[in-house]
Amino acid sequence: MEKRQELYAGKAKSVFATDDPDRLILHFRDDTSAFDGRRMESLARKGKVNNRFNAFIMGKLAEAGIPTHFEELLSDTECVVKNLDMLPVECVVRNIAAGSLVKTLGVEEGSELDPPTFQLFLKNDELHDPMINESLAETFGWATPEQLAEMKALTFRVNEVLKQLFADGGLLLVDYKLEFGVFQGQIVLGDEFSPDGCRLWDAETREKLDKDRFRQGLGGVIEAYEEVGRRIGVSFD
Numbered sequence: 001m002e003k004r005q006e007l008y009a010g011k012a013k014s015v016f017a018t019d020d021p022d023r024l025i026l027h028f029r030d031d032t033s034a035f036d037g038r039r040m041e042s043l044a045r046k047g048k049v050n051n052r053f054n055a056f057i058m059g060k061l062a063e064a065g066i067p068t069h070f071e072e073l074l075s076d077t078e079c080v081v082k083n084l085d086m087l088p089v090e091c092v093v094r095n096i097a098a099g100s101l102v103k104t105l106g107v108e109e110g111s112e113l114d115p116p117t118f119q120l121f122l123k124n125d126e127l128h129d130p131m132i133n134e135s136l137a138e139t140f141g142w143a144t145p146e147q148l149a150e151m152k153a154l155t156f157r158v159n160e161v162l163k164q165l166f167a168d169g170g171l172l173l174v175d176y177k178l179e180f181g182v183f184q185g186q187i188v189l190g191d192e193f194s195p196d197g198c199r200l201w202d203a204e205t206r207e208k209l210d211k212d213r214f215r216q217g218l219g220g221v222i223e224a225y226e227e228v229g230r231r232i233g234v235s236f237d
């Protein structure tokens with residue numbers, strides 16, 4: 001497969017065309033952003049760590065029967081994916097209260113959410129990814145009711161697979177964000193799953209081992225990502 005022109009540069013990844021219109025190359029950069037891109041920093045090894053981490057998780061999800069865009073690793077910082085028609089909607093499942101839920105609803109950080117809760121956000125940095133609902137998504141054509149139902153079901157299935165995977169590594173999957181697209185008429189998981197887009201706490205100490213270390217200036221960001229990877233069996237060699 002031949003790598004062609006850059007199509008799009010996001011905050012942490014760049015997307016390249018290939019000679020196959022159905023395939024893209026994702027390049028994971030070292031760039032790290034928070035607060036909708038207002039804080040940007042380059043963190044050594046991040047591109048490689050997140051590329052390997054994402055490949056491992058996408059493999060586990062595919063094994064569990066969840067359709068994903070991931071095809072294969074291409075290099076330390078690149079992978080080949082299916083060319084999805086992305087939907088501008090972010091799907092979040094929360095098992096434990098943290099982040100914007102704590103800020104907007106005033107619940108205590110760390111309280112268990114039973115049952116886990118599901119939220120939709122619009123992918124729009126300028127508007128700071130506002131929370132939306134099914135009705136707004138349908139009205140504005142961001143996704144159809146059928147697509148929304150499928151994304152919600154898949155996001156909860158991911159929870160069952162990953163909660164257990166992380167629990168086996170002594171970790172709590174606090175919350176995570178997924179993005180989906182359409183490939184040949186089917187809803188397929190896109191984007192990435194890495195500690196950039198989820199919250200992971202040590203199950204015993206509740207130490208934060210995800211991008212909150214960057215958001216909150218706690219340091220040791222990539223070391224924490226590597227620690228999480230090591231505990232669940234990701235190879236970074």
Ligand code: TMP
Nearest residue numbers: 099100101129175176177196197198199
């Ligand atoms: P929140 O608490 O900021 O709403 O985020 C919930 C989870 O989703 C958290 O793990 C971070 C992730 N997330 C992103 O990675 N990018 C985003 O743009 C949003 C809104 C959430």
Ligand code: ASP
Nearest residue numbers: 011033034035036037038
């Ligand atoms: N991913 C978003 C950003 O980079 C939100 C965040 O992670 O804080 O700005």
